[in-house]
Amino acid sequence: MAAAGLTLGTGVPAFAQDAKQLRFSAVFSEQDIRAEMMKKLAASVSDFANLELFYGGNLFKQTTEIIAIQRGNLDMGNVAPQDIATQIKEFSILTSAYLFRDVEHLNAFFNSDAGAEMVGLAEEKLGIHILGPTYFGTRQVGLRIDKQINTPQDMAGVKLRMPGGDAWQFLGKSLGANPTPMAYAEVYTGLQTGAIDGQDNPLPNVQNMKFYEVLKQIVLTSHLVGYDLLVVSSEVWNGFTQEQRATFQAAADEAIAWSAQQHLAREEELASFFKEQGVKIYTPDLEAFRTHAQQMYLESELSQDWPDGMLERINSL
Numbered sequence: 001m002a003a004a005g006l007t008l009g010t011g012v013p014a015f016a017q018d019a020k021q022l023r024f025s026a027v028f029s030e031q032d033i034r035a036e037m038m039k040k041l042a043a044s045v046s047d048f049a050n051l052e053l054f055y056g057g058n059l060f061k062q063t064t065e066i067i068a069i070q071r072g073n074l075d076m077g078n079v080a081p082q083d084i085a086t087q088i089k090e091f092s093i094l095t096s097a098y099l100f101r102d103v104e105h106l107n108a109f110f111n112s113d114a115g116a117e118m119v120g121l122a123e124e125k126l127g128i129h130i131l132g133p134t135y136f137g138t139r140q141v142g143l144r145i146d147k148q149i150n151t152p153q154d155m156a157g158v159k160l161r162m163p164g165g166d167a168w169q170f171l172g173k174s175l176g177a178n179p180t181p182m183a184y185a186e187v188y189t190g191l192q193t194g195a196i197d198g199q200d201n202p203l204p205n206v207q208n209m210k211f212y213e214v215l216k217q218i219v220l221t222s223h224l225v226g227y228d229l230l231v232v233s234s235e236v237w238n239g240f241t242q243e244q245r246a247t248f249q250a251a252a253d254e255a256i257a258w259s260a261q262q263h264l265a266r267e268e269e270l271a272s273f274f275k276e277q278g279v280k281i282y283t284p285d286l287e288a289f290r291t292h293a294q295q296m297y298l299e300s301e302l303s304q305d306w307p308d309g310m311l312e313r314i315n316s317l
Contacts, residue, residue, distance in 0.1 A: 019050045026078040027057040037259035044251035089305035098290040100225040114313040129237040131230040131252040135260040137202025139224040142215040149219045152176030152292040161199040174293035203270040217280040
């Protein structure tokens with residue numbers, strides 16, 4: 001697909017001469033639910049902001065959006081918390097397994113005092129204002145083997161494909177599995193041949209890549225609530241009037257909530273679809289998985305930069 005900025009022509013009046021021109025970049029495609037989310041946001045703020053939307057990493061590649069905002073080359077982005085954690089080590093806690101139970105817990109955190117502290121940290125150190133978390137699916141374990149999984153101990157010896165990188169491999173270990181790095185494009189064949197016993201992905205990915213064709217079961221471990229963060233340059237944000245900021249935030253909240261509901265509905269539909277395809281789907285002992293994973297993180301070097309007491313505050317929400 002050719003690189004192109006998608007300036008909205010519908011609902012965004014070109015005659016709004018006083019409107020600020022804002023460039024937004026994301027790696028998701030124009031067909032993604034979150035692309036529609038951004039169009040909804042753009043239409044709601046068109047009186048004072050014209051959003052120029054770039055998808056598919058065509059304007060800035062993944063991991064480069066924050067730097068582009070800091071350099072003044074980009075106004076808005078949908079960035080991974082992992083990317084923020086590369087500059088603010090404390091943010092690594094927000095990327096750990098079983099931190100958030102579900103979308104409601106994720107939103108509760110960002111609406112809490114603890115969430116406000118982390119948002120403030122990003123604003124202070126990176127010059128980005130976080131509008132909210134954009135949910136895109138919860139990662140689940142899919143297995144080609146027929147072994148019943150109830151606790152992390154049942155995952156012992158299971159060759160679970162995880163993305164490359166220490167953080168992802170540690171995530172696999174925290175589930176009790178034997179993590180195996182493998183390119184995403186090779187996973188289907190890996191499952192088919194038995195090179196791996198399973199993989200972990202949100203259900204939409206399982207459908208898109210047709211992994212369900214070579215899986216016997218999907219274990220709803222829900223070990224990582226997948227989300228990015230919708231951010232805007234602090235300079236741009238502070239340039240809005242108080243009324244404009246309130247309008248922009250309310251519009252973002254509404255669009256983000258719509259997107260999350262669309263994703264949740266899609267996941268529910270897919271669970272039924274996979275069952276119809278003969279794939280067994282069930283929920284294991286989530287508390288056993290959560291306790292095991294969080295203990296492993298706490299005993300690792302990964303937790304050394306976590307803010308004191310933050311895990312307990314998040315767990316209590």
